[in-house]
Amino acid sequence: MESSSWPESLPSNWIKAIQELKDGHILTDKLREVHGRPEKIESDLEAVNNVVIQILGMFDSTLSILRSSSLNGSHHNPNDMRFINHWDAKKPGDFGERTKRTTTRLNTKIGWKKKRTNISTVTQITSSFIDDGYAWRKYGQKVILNSKYQRNYYRCSYKLEQGCQATKQVQMIDDELPKYKITYCGHHTCNNLQRSQIVVEAPSPSDNSVLISFKTNALMENNKVGTCFSTVKHTHKEGFPSLGRLNYEHVSSFDYHSSCGSNAGLSQVSPEPMSMIPRLYCEGMVLPRVFRSTCSSTHGYMSDAKIENHDYSDFHF
DNA sequence: TTTATTTGACCTTG
DNA sequence: CAAGGTCAAATAAA
Numbered sequence: 001m002e003s004s005s006w007p008e009s010l011p012s013n014w015i016k017a018i019q020e021l022k023d024g025h026i027l028t029d030k031l032r033e034v035h036g037r038p039e040k041i042e043s044d045l046e047a048v049n050n051v052v053i054q055i056l057g058m059f060d061s062t063l064s065i066l067r068s069s070s071l072n073g074s075h076h077n078p079n080d081m082r083f084i085n086h087w088d089a090k091k092p093g094d095f096g097e098r099t100k101r102t103t104t105r106l107n108t109k110i111g112w113k114k115k116r117t118n119i120s121t122v123t124q125i126t127s128s129f130i131d132d133g134y135a136w137r138k139y140g141q142k143v144i145l146n147s148k149y150q151r152n153y154y155r156c157s158y159k160l161e162q163g164c165q166a167t168k169q170v171q172m173i174d175d176e177l178p179k180y181k182i183t184y185c186g187h188h189t190c191n192n193l194q195r196s197q198i199v200v201e202a203p204s205p206s207d208n209s210v211l212i213s214f215k216t217n218a219l220m221e222n223n224k225v226g227t228c229f230s231t232v233k234h235t236h237k238e239g240f241p242s243l244g245r246l247n248y249e250h251v252s253s254f255d256y257h258s259s260c261g262s263n264a265g266l267s268q269v270s271p272e273p274m275s276m277i278p279r280l281y282c283e284g285m286v287l288p289r290v291f292r293s294t295c296s297s298t299h300g301y302m303s304d305a306k307i308e309n310h311d312y313s314d315f316h317f
Numbered sequence: 318t319t320t321a322t323t324t325g326a327c328c329t330t331g
Numbered sequence: 332c333a334a335g336g337t338c339a340a341a342t343a344a345a
Binding site for chain 1 (some may be wrong): 336337
């Protein structure tokens with residue numbers, strides 16, 4: 001990926017994105033070197049951790065640049081507020097009365113439509129709430145037809161501060177076992193991911209794999225569980241029935257086994273914008289192999305995820 | 318007092 | 332028109 005192969009006419013933000021990808025590629029190579037040498041991983045765990053975090057940051061940065069460029073069909077400065085779509089143009093407090101709100105909403109009809117038809121979603125079925133590393137704020141709850149449980153709507157806590165458009169919906173599935181359908185809509189453009197602490201364990205002699213344990217900051221810092229688990233703080237009277245007290249350590253800790261073999265999982269997921277995929281996948285994709293993700297929840301069930309409604313129009317790789 | 322959640326109204330979509 | 336998604340005032344929690 002030589003920079004000379006790119007047309008000189010590329011806008012500066014695209015060049016920046018390309019540079020980010022190149023840097024990420026170099027760092028990934030570094031990781032690959034370490035991958036086959038578990039003794040090095042152990043001795044330099046912090047350095048490995050830092051590389052992973054750098055790569056993730058580069059992916060987020062690149063996607064942010066690409067998305068901001070492609071959303072409007074032209075290249076522009078992502079900080080230019082003129083290019084924010086109608087959906088987000090409105091700020092809280094703009095409407096003191098219902099009548100005023102009604103008028104404005106009608107005027108932004110195009111924005112609504114665009115939002116709903118073009119947005120990509122990722123749906124995940126899980127037996128417990130997953131800490132995806134982002135801070136979410138609940139903004140709605142709705143009774144869904146033919147469903148015993150209400151659907152809960154969350155948006156990124158940094159929507160107002162940074163204009164992050166990521167939202168997610170959480171709905172309990174009517175099943176004999178407690179399961180949740182979590183639908184992520186849009187991707188995060190905020191820089192407030194609570195980075196996971198990554199613990200790499202040496203491979204076992206019997207299993208040619210590397211165990212990487214992702215633990216969120218919520219476990220490291222006292223009294224911050226509420227922030228990280230805003231989605232867990234639902235009410236029992238209307239929303240989901242009580243599952244009892246969740247074990248935070250178990251729920252927020254995931255183990256990834258890097259196994260030789262199948263690549264199906266990665267190939268299925270990789271085209272999706274990194275920052276909109278639940279961290280369950282994003283973190284795993286850092287390494288060159290594919291993972292079977294085991295959610296070590298209080299129930300110990302496997303979590304399952306799939307991508308619905310691909311829309312790659314914003315991401316021309 | 319500040320911040321987050323609840324909840325009914327409003328709006329879009331099919 | 333029904334169903335689902337979002338807003339924002341009211342309320343609760345920290």
